[in-house]
Amino acid sequence: MTSAITKLLVANRGEIAVRIIRAAKSLGIPTVAACSEADAGSMAAQLADEFCIIGPARADQSYLNADALLEAAKQTKANAVHPGYGFLSESAAFADAVVAAGMIWVGPNAETIRRMGDKAQARSTAKAAGVPVVPGSEGELESLEDALKCAEAVSYPLLIKASAGGGGRGIRIAHDRDELSREFPLAQREALAAFGSGAVYLERFIGQARHVEVQVLGDGQHAVHLFERECSLQRRRQKVFEEAPSPALSNEQRLRLCDSAVRLVQALGYCGAGTLEYLFDAQSGEFFFIEMNTRIQVEHPISEMVTGIDLVQWMLRIAGGEPLTLRQSDICLNGVALEMRINAEDPERNFFPCPGVVESLSWPEGEGVRIESHIFQGYRVPPYYDSLLAKIIVHGAGREQAFARAREALAATELTGMATTLTLHRSLLEETCICAGDFDTGTLERLLAERSVLPAPVAAEV
Ligand code: ADP
Numbered sequence: 001m002t003s004a005i006t007k008l009l010v011a012n013r014g015e016i017a018v019r020i021i022r023a024a025k026s027l028g029i030p031t032v033a034a035c036s037e038a039d040a041g042s043m044a045a046q047l048a049d050e051f052c053i054i055g056p057a058r059a060d061q062s063y064l065n066a067d068a069l070l071e072a073a074k075q076t077k078a079n080a081v082h083p084g085y086g087f088l089s090e091s092a093a094f095a096d097a098v099v100a101a102g103m104i105w106v107g108p109n110a111e112t113i114r115r116m117g118d119k120a121q122a123r124s125t126a127k128a129a130g131v132p133v134v135p136g137s138e139g140e141l142e143s144l145e146d147a148l149k150c151a152e153a154v155s156y157p158l159l160i161k162a163s164a165g166g167g168g169r170g171i172r173i174a175h176d177r178d179e180l181s182r183e184f185p186l187a188q189r190e191a192l193a194a195f196g197s198g199a200v201y202l203e204r205f206i207g208q209a210r211h212v213e214v215q216v217l218g219d220g221q222h223a224v225h226l227f228e229r230e231c232s233l234q235r236r237r238q239k240v241f242e243e244a245p246s247p248a249l250s251n252e253q254r255l256r257l258c259d260s261a262v263r264l265v266q267a268l269g270y271c272g273a274g275t276l277e278y279l280f281d282a283q284s285g286e287f288f289f290i291e292m293n294t295r296i297q298v299e300h301p302i303s304e305m306v307t308g309i310d311l312v313q314w315m316l317r318i319a320g321g322e323p324l325t326l327r328q329s330d331i332c333l334n335g336v337a338l339e340m341r342i343n344a345e346d347p348e349r350n351f352f353p354c355p356g357v358v359e360s361l362s363w364p365e366g367e368g369v370r371i372e373s374h375i376f377q378g379y380r381v382p383p384y385y386d387s388l389l390a391k392i393i394v395h396g397a398g399r400e401q402a403f404a405r406a407r408e409a410l411a412a413t414e415l416t417g418m419a420t421t422l423t424l425h426r427s428l429l430e431e432t433c434i435c436a437g438d439f440d441t442g443t444l445e446r447l448l449a450e451r452s453v454l455p456a457p458v459a460a461e462v
């Protein structure tokens with residue numbers, strides 16, 4: 001079927017821009033890379049059929065500048081926009097503007113983004129669809145008085161969360177009444193400054209939970225899931241190492257979880273790729289919805305590896321007018337996939353960002369190894385954006401083989417010129433509880449605090 005997309009503007013950078021360009025190429029869709037001045041020599045600019053400078057390095061003047069992106073699309077005669085993740089990917093206003101300019105938005109419609117992007121409202125929507133949510137407030141809380149009243153029913157410890165938050169930011173813990181009284185106004189002020197909305201809500205803090213999320217795909221009529229990802233290994237509420245499927249779920253729990261996700265997206269008439277995030281209490285077997293991301297996620301490749309389905313191609317096919325022909329019964333789990341995020345950060349110095357020039361670079365190869373990256377030898381990592389350099393993804397028939405392949409892949413990786421999280425991942429792969437699949441959202445921070453991972457640096461790497 002010929003796609004309604006005749007030329008695609010990639011409104012993002014880094015590895016995800018490269019990923020999107022490759023998917024478009026495989027479908028025969030010409031691409032335009034929208035680049036800031038700092039990214040004029042980027043891999044995305046080289047791989048795309050054309051590239052267009054949208055503004056200075058600063059994200060607010062380039063990748064977050066909707067007018068500049070629309071102008072770039074107009075000038076290059078692109079008729080579709082893929083936003084990737086981060087930046088404007090969850091901006092309903094940008095999605096609206098793209099459509100108003102007569103172009104195709106590769107993602108769900110603006111109304112859905114608005115509805116699910118507001119985390120307090122998303123909870124209500126999930127609840128209405130019969131999906132269990134973490135006990136918490138009904139919608140946004142405006143006054144401290146309301147918050148204190150609500151907290152009695154929710155019970156402490158609890159989290160104050162920004163409705164518009166993301167990227168692990170905008171979340172504060174309160175262990176008691178006093179702490180809530182102190183933190184609530186601060187949370188409101190901080191949310192307003194960081195996300196442009198001071199709306200906050202409360203959620204019971206679930207200790208020792210696992211972060212398990214379901215990948216979905218829909219075409220507006222029909223929706224399927226691609227099973228779940230385990231993303232409990234986090235630092236500062238940001239994912240570091242992911243796995244598919246989750247080693248914590250029984251098959252019966254898996255089906256219940258994934259069915260609940262499909263029920264919710266069916267109710268939304270969801271169109272595109274999306275992720276429903278849950279906390280899973282392994283002790284009780286209960287799961288609770290926390291939020292939905294109405295975009296492609298960083299860790300999507302592990303779902304692709306275990307299902308054999310190309311999510312980014314499907315996003316483009318659906319946006320181009322093709323119906324989602326995948327049936328749930330056709331989607332099977334095959335083996336185990338792991339993803340390790342390689343960031344330009346120094347694990348020995350509290351993960352301080354340390355962009356630099358890539359001096360030597362050599363990626364692992366071989367069966368079951370996949371690299372998603374935009375860096376090359378001589379590449380200068382710009383200091384303006386997030387620090388993700390690459391994702392090393394491995395697939396194995398089971399966990400044991402996947403972990404063995406991950407160790408080999410990391411041993412075969414050479415990346416010099418700056419400190420990276422490669423050292424962290426090498427040590428995580430040796431950690432007994434991680435190899436056993438026995439961890440929760442607090443495990444990585446605990447290991448780091450105890451220095452069980454990242455012991456004294458190896459001489460060669462100093
Ligand atoms: P994923 O589950 O795909 O890893 P994240 O929530 O970590 O998703 O977000 C992916 C990227 O988007 C990261 O670079 C993150 O910093 C950025 N991001 C997500 N939401 C926001 C937000 N509300 N404000 C700023 N950056 C965000």
Ligand code: ADP
Nearest residue numbers: 134165166167168169203204205206211237441
């Ligand atoms: P973001 O929008 O920034 O991704 P989330 O609501 O998805 O924020 O939460 C990020 C992380 O914070 C989760 O993956 C989990 O580790 C932790 N978290 C969120 N809500 C809770 C909760 N109610 N109890 C315990 N941990 C939580």
Ligand code: MG
Nearest residue numbers: 167168277291
């Ligand atoms: Mg989240």
